[in-house]
Amino acid sequence: MTRQLLVPMDDSVPARAAFEHALTVYPDDEITVVHVVDDLETGYAGGSASADADEAEPEFFTEVRELATTHDRSVETVVIEGTSAEAILEFADEEGADQIVMGSAGRSGVSRMLLGSIAEGVARRSTIPVTIVPRGR
Template structure:
């Protein structure tokens, strides 16, 4: 297996931290570079005809983009010492954004954490990790939240 580019999908959760730690360990083993991707999901809003909510939406997006960069920088500082890292922050749905960024960046592997939810919540909400694994053009390593990493 020739891993040169590893995309690690992260959000502000413990399972994302576990995925980041594992992804960076793999990157060091294969001397690969990493892209950290954080997807900013659009806030559903009802916009009136006079577009009064448009400035509010843009301000919210700007804050989210800034927070995303802070998150990515913190993860790189914690786990990415010595590994070339690219930051990707995109406005999209989680699974679609991860897959699109992986395709555009040319990932050889996607590393993603999972909350491990089951039952009704899983049925209603689905799993981002499962969706990414089904639709990705490259292998996907799913790190369970229960993993003691």
């Protein structure tokens, strides 16, 4: 039975490590890579999340598809809007994901202190298994 994995991504080393982990450890499962345009973070930067969500997909999605191809896989890529942890959990629920695979420590410094750890928020509130892949994986 094919399972549906959700891999939240930004343009960070931990997110890439989580994606590579999903590709190699779960070779028979379908993978959806989701990027969240974070309402809260955009607000701190003085911009508009809606304007960002309307722009073209993130550049790193090209790299995501290329990496999937090297593993003889294809992935779905989606951009959603919201507050990161909540948006990830809501999307996972709506899409019927069986598991979330994500990196830790994608943020640093003040951003991490103001917004908290997204991976921790997802892991604490998720009703499905969450695999958190460390930075150096």
